[in-house]
Amino acid sequence: QKEVEQDPGPLSVPEGAIVSLNCTYSNSAFQYFMWYRQYSRKGPELLMYTYSSGNKEDGRFTAQVDKSSKYISLFIRDSQPSDSATYLCAMTLNTGFQKLVFGTGTRLLVSP
Amino acid sequence: DVKVTQSSRYLVKRTGEKVFLECVQDMDHENMFWYRQDPGLGLRLIYFSYDVKMKEKGDIPEGYSVSREKKERFSLILESASTNQTSMYLCASSLRTLGYEQYFGPGTRLTVT
Numbered sequence A: 001q002k003e004v005e006q007d008p009g010p011l012s013v014p015e016g017a018i019v020s021l022n023c024t025y026s027n028s029a030f031q032y033f034m035w036y037r038q039y040s041r042k043g044p045e046l047l048m049y050t051y052s053s054g055n056k057e058d059g060r061f062t063a064q065v066d067k068s069s070k071y072i073s074l075f076i077r078d079s080q081p082s083d084s085a086t087y088l089c090a091m092t093l094n095t096g097f098q099k100l101v102f103g104t105g106t107r108l109l110v111s112p
Numbered sequence B: 001d002v003k004v005t006q007s008s009r010y011l012v013k014r015t016g017e018k019v020f021l022e023c024v025q026d027m028d029h030e031n032m033f034w035y036r037q038d039p040g041l042g043l044r045l046i047y048f049s050y051d052v053k054m055k056e057k058g059d060i061p062e063g064y065s066v067s068r069e070k071k072e073r074f075s076l077i078l079e080s081a082s083t084n085q086t087s088m089y090l091c092a093s094s095l096r097t098l099g100y101e102q103y104f105g106p107g108t109r110l111t112v113t
Helices: none
Strands: A004-006 A011-014 A019-025 A032-038 A045-051 A054-058 A061-066 A071-076 A085-092 A106-111 B004-006 B010-013 B019-025 B031-038 B042-049 B064-070 B073-078 B087-094 B108-112
Touching: A004 A085, A011 A019, A019 A085, A019 A106, A032 A061, A045 A054, A045 A061, A045 A071, A071 A085, B004 B087, B010 B019, B019 B031, B019 B087, B019 B108, B031 B064, B031 B073, B042 B064, B042 B073, B073 B087
Parallel strands: A011 A106, B010 B108
Antiparallel strands: A004 A019, A019 A071, A032 A045, A032 A085, A054 A061, A061 A071, A085 A106, B004 B019, B019 B073, B031 B042, B031 B087, B064 B073, B087 B108
C-alpha cells in the first residue's frame, strides 16, 4: 500500500464547476499538507499548504485536512480552463524535514 | 523570484553511457533534491542534499549518484544509463526551515535507447 493515495483521473468538468480533489494517507505523523499544481511540460509549483487539521482558503481555492480520517481535499470554486493541470498532494512531518511524500497526482481538465 | 534551472529539457543517451544532469538555483537555498516522475508512480525522490558536499539517499538511489560542490549547484549522475532510467527528471530546492515549500525546475526528459 502506498503511503499517499490519489486518484489519477482525469477529472473533466465544465467551466464554473466546483472541483474536489482528494488524497488519503497512512502515516498519522504527517503534520504539513501541501497541494502542488503542475502544468504540462513544467515543474510543480506550490499552490497551498496547511498545518495539521482544518481549512485554509486562498481565493477560489480551499484546502481541507481531516487528520482523524487521514484525508485531505482541495476545492476549486468557479473553475477556469486555466486551472487545467495535474494537482499533486504532498505531506511531510514538519517544516524542517527535508523529505516530502507526494501523491501520484490528479489530472484536471476544465472545458470552456 | 526563485529560479531553478536545469541544463537540458530533452536528452537522448545510449545504454551504458554516463549521463550528467545539472541543476542550478539562485535563491541561496540549503536543500536541493532530485526526483524522477513516471506515469502512475508520481514523484519519487532519488537523492537530496541539505548542505554543500552533503547528500542523503532518497527512495530510489540505485543506479544514481550526486555531487554538490557549490551551494547553488546539484548534479545527478547516471553512472551507466539503462533503458529503465528513461524518465522525467526534476530538480527542486528549498530553505532548510521551510522544507514544505519546494521550488522545482522545468524538468529534463531523458530517453535512454
